[in-house]
Amino acid sequence: MTKPLLEIKNLHVWFKVFGGILRVLDGVNFTVMSEEKVGLVGETGCGKTTTMKAIMRLLSMPPAIIPKGEILFKGKDILRMNRAELQQIRKEKISMIFQDPTAALNPVFTIGTQIQDAVRFSGKSGRKMKKDEIKARAMQVLKEVSLPDQERVLHNYPIQLSGGMRQRVCISMALVSASELIIGDEPETSLDVTIKDQILRLLKELVEKHNTSIILISHALGTVKNMTDKVYVMYAGTMVELAKTKDLFAHPLHPYSKGLLAAIPRLTGGGIGEGIDGHIPEYINPPKGCRFHPRCKQVMPMCKDKKPPLFKVSEKHEVACFLFQNFGGDCIDK
Amino acid sequence: MRLPVFYFRILEVIALTNNILFVDHLEKYFFTYQGIVKAVDGISFFIKEGETFGLVGESGSGKSTVAYTVVGMYRPTKGKIIYKGDKDISQDSRKRPLAIKKEIQIVYQDPGTSLNPSMTIKDILELPLKVHNISKNHEDRIKKVKELLEMVQLPVSYTYKYPSMIGGGEKQMVAIARALATNPSFVLLDEPTSALDVSVQAKLINMLIQFQKKFKLSYLFITHDLSLMRNVASRVAIMYLGKLCEIAPSSEFFKNPLHPYTQMLLSSIPVISDEEEALKPKKIISKGEIPSPVNIPPGCSFHFRCHKKMDICSCEDPIITEVNEGHTVRCHLYTK
């Protein structure tokens, strides 16, 4: 079996705030293989972004603390890396694309300055690039994300570009400093339908072209379906289900995944499912046991005090729900 | 005399059916330092009583402006808005009679900004009751506020909470309760669920459909989400840069999209099942972005993103044509 590119083991992230500790991540396990496209879905506030920021060590600590867990990138724990090693990872291995391209680009510098700095500090350290070399590389990546008139874009400020173009710039910056893994934190949410489509297609093409892995975070299940091979479903800081994308959409197992899928309006019409009652729990005092149990329609007494581990339902399908603790093949059709 | 065929057709419809709203050649321009923004540029449509009329478009297409103009936040630059067949309400809210204000209500896109953060839920819900003299005294109003909260399935204990203390979905419920407080007959829903998670959206939409039946409401439903539109609207209109591209009954619309823009939109939707995939027009790759409404391209404003562009498109604006019964489209492909 090949070694995973990125492996998160039992990650806990807490935030110290007035009035207590927010236990946001509660033992997250997560694996990305080389050249794999992984999706991570869940409602707003379920801890998706926190997980990804933890990977990049972008959480400001304090208030964040990581009491437990490790994040292994090619076997090495990112959380225990020194500054130089971390810088190395950020420079050339992993990069992140943010949800809102407007906020993710420094508003007072030109696109050129920002991309060229990303280029300058990327790649093999030690060798200093020449100015025109840097510029050429910047132009090249801009071309790669199909931005027309790269010369002009370099001289533009973020404000002068449209949302779609800004996101393309963000993608190009991520491309520059990520040879192995790109983390897309809902890169499409703030965009319009047609642009969304374009950006996602672009991302997919690039990832396939460069043989990069990608983690795509989204609350839009449709997006994930088209883009990924494997999907993790997250709820309130825990992974509740993981499966091949096709399997998940065909046979969701966890009541939460089921509810989520049912709530999506279909193009075929015929009304919308019921949705899920209630909302994500407060992290100061999360429910004991399965964090989903207060909203779950199939709740059992044991859910209330025991946290369900991931049960393997099939080769590539795991679910954290006591309904599946005594796995039988028939569950899939249920 | 631009649209003779359609125009007479509309008049006919007015004469025959019970329209709650008729928008006739509505124009709304904004004069800014960059130039004139033609947010709404001569659109006409009607909404039948009890139906949900869907208005779809990308951001910047002017769909919200239509809603705001109808509800009276803006005065139309040109054109007429006729309510219930005979009441001309083409004024802004200051001049609009109170009785009309009571009839037409709106739910905004972002519940975070449509509820006053410094007021309690009670204060917010009380306002329409006070203004329209629905409840006589204080106790009565409190009672009514609690009824409203129960109606949208919120706990009565929310009465004295501030909007910042409750979740986004719940805020939107409050906004709906506020809109329904005056017993309106026509409600504008301006992307009511776009800021919400799907699980919450489902609940909210179902509730809206339920209220529609219960109170015999007519909806103007605005969204950019076509899948959602398929499930709520009985007729759908597509808007692009201030103009309507296509209007059709829902089922027809999704089965047989005519306008290239509609086709492009449909093909861009991410879907989760194969049945849906089958519905999407194939091999239309979306390209370009909606341009700034300050410099609208000449001719058909969509022409340079269009995959079926013809020579005529870049110089002449197409007129609306009725292709099938109730299915109109504004494209040179369908003009004879």
Add this chain to the structure above:
Amino acid sequence: MSKSVKILLVTLCLIGILSLGVASAAERPFRTNWSWPTYIDPAVGSDFSSSTALVNLYDTLFYPDIKGDPQPHIAESWEVSADGLVWTIHLRQGIKFHDGTELTAEDVKFSMDRLITIGEGYAYLFKVIKSTEVLDKYTVVFHLNHPFGPFEAVMYRFYILNKDLVMANIERPGPYGDMGDYGKQYLLTHDAGSGPYMVKAFPLEEYLLMTIHPNYWIPIDPNAPDEYKMIGTCEPVTVRTAMSRRELEIADRWQPVEALDALEKINGIKIGEFDSGLSYYYMVNTKKPPTDDIHFRKAMAWALDYKTVINKVFPGSIQSRGPVNQSLPGADPTIFQYQRNLDKAMAELKQSKYYNQLDEYPVVVAFPSVPADNEKMALLFMSNMADIGIKVETLKVPWASIIEIMASEETSSHVAGVSVAPHYPEAGSLLESRYKSDSVATWEQNEWLLDSKFDAMIEDALKTVNREERFVKYSKTQQYIMDLCPTLFIFDMMAKHPYQVGYIDWPAARGEVIPVMGYNLAGRFIKVYPDKRAELLK
């Protein structure tokens, strides 16, 4: 990054170099400080600082001696006609203005005409002059309207201008017809005199810098200052610092008691004290209730604690005796003097028609905010009056507002605390300016006396050419004023100038006081010893 480092380095360098001193160009600089403004135009200036500057820049026909008596100066000799109406002056020959031209009778006539036409400054002293006539190059004749006793004394305020220089610098058009602005703009910052010093630089509100006139017609002592600077500030902290750093030779006279005490403790600094001719009055409005009642006024006069004033508030000063400063020729030394006596005060107060409604008639005492000791005086007054039940309110305002308040009967306060100096050294000057009807609405009279009998008396006195006769008449008018009790005569002020006794010689501090404003600071009589200064600075 590198830019800010550079800036930092430069700043550090600068601070390093700051310790380098800069040598003064003058050998014997003399510096004194005054309150702004200073006018060096003889037709404009009339206050303390202006007088000091003018005395140094210009020459006058007569020069006062330490008794105030006239000595020949530009005028070599002079005669007066028997009726007292014609004064013939013979000028000294060969006197050169600063630009080298000779001073002649034309210049004298020009100066007098200019002064009278402009009408500002000391011009009012020369109302008596009907016309000026040039008899020959060195003889000038003044024709008077009526006989005028103190003619010579008045002439101490008549400065002779260089006609050619002024005429060359006239700006047209101006308010004076043919004469344009009469050289007013030019004379604001330049001099046109023949005096021992000449203007070198005059940045307004900053200082007036004068250098010695090398060819002055009277030989000047070699130790006299070669540079004379008047600095325009009276801030005690600043004065104090400058004195201690030996950057100020003679300080102004308005320093508060505490500051003087502190300065006196510094090695080489002494307080030069002399009678300034200035008297401090509480001018009582005789037309406004309740001070329109003479008993009320007398009650106040009995109640005031004069002893504390001269011991604590203005230590070293002398209690006034009558309306005229006792150092002035013509003052009556026998006149009645009030002392604090609460019984008498109460007795007077009981006779007053306001006795039963004292609370309804608070007495407002207005006084200028500078000098600071005025406030002590006011509070002492407040406290003394409280002893007999009179309520006092203070009105501490800038000097300009005092003038404004006193400008009309309605706005003027019940009491105004102002010190007044004679315009020329004789009792008549004060009596006229303080109490004559035409001085109401000025800051020199808050009494609003408007007494025609008094007016006639003083006019008659001034017209008396014979000195002894005149002085007898002065005594009578003083007595007359005393009976009306329009003023609380508080004290005759000692001018207290801190000065560098260690390295300058100042005749006035030694007792050689000329009783005319400004003359005690004539630079040519002061001696500066730079060696001693250097020693003190070690």
Add this chain to the structure above:
Amino acid sequence: MQKKSLTQEELSRRWENIRRNWYKFSRNPLSITGLVMICIILFFTIFAPFVSPYPESAGKFINFYEASQPPSLNHLCGTDAFGRDILTRIFFGCRYSLIMGVTVLLLIVPVGVVLGLIAGYHRGSWLEIVIMRITDIFIAVPPLILALAVCSVLTPSIFNAMLAISIAWWPWYTRLVYGIASSLKEEFFVKSAEVTGANKMYILFREILLNCISPILTKMSLDMGWIILIGSSLSFVGLGAQPPTPDLGSMVADGSKYLPDQWWISVFPAFAIMLIVLSFNLFGDGIRDTLGVERG
């Protein structure tokens, strides 16, 4: 009966809100320091006649035989050139400073706020133009200069000083409220109140004003300090209160004449000014952080 219980419910909610804010406020030791300092100052100010060692020193009392005494056990801050106890005068001086601050705020806040509300809500109309252009004119000179200009025209007195400061200061409230109101005007909750048919008074004084209260409160608490500072600058040049009224600014000014030997005469009042201004600043910053108003 029912109404009463409801009001109680409402009250308890409000109370909870206050408690929550208090909790937030009290987390910051600096804010608490400010509040405690203000309380102490208020205590000494209100009870000045009872707590000050020589209350008569605040009035027309003089005693030249005890003038300019250095700090001692009898006179903790020494005496001034009039022989008055400086500590006493500081207590009373704080009183006038606080009165000045409060009065000025009472004068200007209603005017400034109402004008700002009207101008902001009528953005684009002539009302806005008139009000805001007048405001611009007043704002074009530093407040101290304007206050000085106005003050110099009037007879010096504490009331005129307050009037002058008010004339110079109101436009800042107009501008603050205008800024908020003109952006709130476009907010959907205001629009929805309009569309519902609420009248103008309701929109101005409920919907909009409620949302301006936090920034106004914050500005007020910070301004207390500045107003006292400006007042003391006016007194410093002799345009403040009339003697013998104890006034911190004139105490510093008068005392500065006796520096450096009688340093206590000006140094203690100067510290008092700093202390008052500091406490209001700390308190104001605390309020700003609590109410979540933007810095700036």
Add this chain to the structure above:
Amino acid sequence: MGRTIKFIAKRLAFSVFVLVGLSILIFVIARVMPGNPARMALGARAPEWVVERLREEMHLNEPLYVQYYYWAKGALHGNFGISLVTRRSVANDIKAFFPASLELALYAGIFMGIIGIVLGTISGWYANTWVDNLVRIISYMGIVTPSFVFAIFFVLIFSYVLEILPTIGRLTPGVVPPPSVTGVITFDALITGRFDVFFDALKHLLLPAISLAMGPLSQEARITRASLVDNVQKDYIASERSCGIPERTIMFKYLLKPSLIPTITIYGLDFASILGNAFLVELIFNWPGLSRYGMNAMLQKDLNAITAVVLVLGLVFIIANIVVDLTVGYLDPRIGLGTERSSE
């Protein structure tokens, strides 16, 4: 570029309006006061006909609006009338006093900018450490202490106790000032190569400039700190970090520039108010500056001078605002020059 010019033109047009309004305001304030300015100018004993002549000359006998008309007519030609105190034309006075004030403000501005930003940056970078707390305490003290208190303390410490710096005026007595080119002595000295004079002038500038700068300096430090702390949480900093850009570059380039924008806004306003608020400091240091002139004018009710000084200060304020807006507009492309406003 065209946009910038248009912006400046628009702002200038607006400032003309403000200045006219301001002149009316000040004119009214200055003239409603009771009393007879002509009499005050001429002294106690000037005869009535002289006073009347001056009143005539100053149009004081006319109704207020006619007075304003004459005044405005003169002002358009650069003639602001005659000062009653200095007896010179007010325009000349301002020419004489303004450079001194400007010099003071310039150096105060330099201190304020450099020290304020450096302190603020240090404090923001080491947020919530003892360094930060120290800087914050210092800046609190700076803000709450009136400039005249600073001035008094500085005079005491540096010139009385330590005796290292002079207190009076712009130059040591006896030092011959350089020929006036700009009126700003330090510049003139440098232009004419008189370095001794330059350093002497600088020595005189140090104390008043620092006393003036202390308050605004603390303000800058606080603002800089606050915006640094605020911006460090922004997404774009995270995004730049995730691109592997080193911390130093982020700190001094990507973080500092956006964080300085609010500082610069405040800086401009503070700079303009320094000129106006300097009078107490100018008084204590006997600095022959505009605001001391203005204050004297106010205390002596010198109508024309009051009006002119307030107008000049207003003009400086307006110019400072325009410069700030231009700078901020240059630094921050989000802030379009010229207000974006839509109307129906």
